[in-house]
Amino acid sequence: MPERQLAIQGTDADAGRSRPVMLAIAGDSAAGKTTLTKGIVLALGAERVASICVDDYHRYDRDERKELSFTALHPDCNYVDIMEQHLQLLSLGHAVLKPVYNHANGKLERPVLVEPRDLVVAEGLLPLSTKVSRGCFDVGVYLDPPEAVRRVWKLKRDTGKRSYTSEEVDAELARREPEAAAFIRPQKADADIVVSFAPLEQRGESPEHSPSATILLRPTVPHPNLVKFITEDVREAIHLKLTRDEDGRPVDAIHVHGYAPAARTRPIEEAIWADLGVDEPLPASLGMVDGVRSESLALTQLILLYHVMQNRSFALSRQVAHG
């Protein structure tokens, strides 16, 4: 993230403390945050990652929310100041006692201890919503599927795991829309990476299957130099395009087509990974969802891993310098 600013500071005693790499994954409900987070945890190993869902900072339980005029997306419905505090503490290498919201029954429950590891992933509705929270992260990602795709994903999940009817899901989407516009989507402007998984209908892709993706890499953090590895030839199933962002600023856009064959994408992934110079192999699990590999998801995860490994090296060298 461009600014790193903490309202709480560590002391000299913290100088030797190992600080985690901090990664935010923001996006609306059913935008794919959990899938992406799980992939990162699987690739790095659970023992190296502390992943938290910042929706656990809900101020009210489901029953209490029924009495309120706003939804769970509203900052007033969340302990945003405590989320900020915990993110700052984690980024300083301190453990926190994180609240727990039980999605199954809608209750707030006994908190759990979260100890920072090499990487802290904070995913949820509002991790990039305030200046202080943004200041805690090394890299911020915003997941931006088209609304039609997100609806399909949300219907699939909420009518399945969460036992709602499709009418209930649509009513909830409509009820949340003004707050999604006001509080969730503005986070897109503050992300370093914006990922939009979207099926190419002319290719017969559907949201249920590994869709094509556009990955925007904003020059707010040092991304891998992809020009070396990805062609700018738009006829290729994976290609890089120098373009302009919504605000007119220059940005790199990677397009990965859903039909990109692993034979084409895997060598690119190997090359990006090798460029990092880390002493471990490219994780084999990249892009796997329910036993099927998604090339677009694999490349997204790889780019996030690149940032984690790169920041980790910095963190380790900083620590050695202090020690």
Added chain:
Amino acid sequence: MPERQLAIQGTDADAGRSRPVMLAIAGDSAAGKTTLTKGIVLALGAERVASICVDDYHRYDRDERKELSFTALHPDCNYVDIMEQHLQLLSLGHAVLKPVYNHANGKLERPVLVEPRDLVVAEGLLPLSTKVSRGCFDVGVYLDPPEAVRRVWKLKRDTGKRSYTSEEVDAELARREPEAAAFIRPQKADADIVVSFAPLEQRGESPEHSPSATILLRPTVPHPNLVKFITEDVREAIHLKLTRDEDGRPVDAIHVHGYAPAARTRPIEEAIWADLGVDEPLPASLGMVDGVRSESLALTQLILLYHVMQNRSFALSRQVAHG
């Protein structure tokens, strides 16, 4: 407290933030912590005091503790590091999301937001147990009733409100004794004020009625100059004695006899209060327990209020200086 040391520091943004006065009330189970805390809250007004029980930082619920080889008194049975963190944050003027242990059913529950007010009182088993926690407090109190008195109080409470049999209470006291010796009683050495309520048997006092008290005022913090207000004549029902502490260091000991008449103690309290020079009357509620006034409790509360008001003035003047 002699040392004030925080592992977390505020930033420049905290300079204008109002910091609370921090008061610790430590002691074993049924030592009178809640009674003393309630009196302080009543005297100052609930809107000016945030009182927390640090036993809420229990790591395990009652069922889980049954499987363990130690009791709730053991530091390993508590999130001591999180207690330290929250005390530091409160002392810097930040709100915390405090865990909640339900004494009625032994369960850990949904946490609550605690916002620091003019005064934060942290009472419980272990608030003075670590260097970092001690560093958070302006004044630390240890309640030190004789074990026989504490047993009477504990029996009365636990066979009443908490529905145990007297055999169960005695078994629990025995089971806890090694950990009380190892972890609770050592806090006495680090307190600024040690209060021992103990009935004078030769006067027919019983633990059930407002007993006599000895209040040790250690020169670790600036106490009111009591020589001006309390006689050193030991024949008086309230008197001051220059003596030596357990470690040989000089200490003031106030003795307040259970039979001290309000006509004798009230003018002393008025004089100590007037010495503070604050623009509000001496609270009328001092020393009241279940509608009966205890002179020893009243004087203990008054001395704590003196420290609160004195530190509050300092805090306010510091704040103005920053502003």
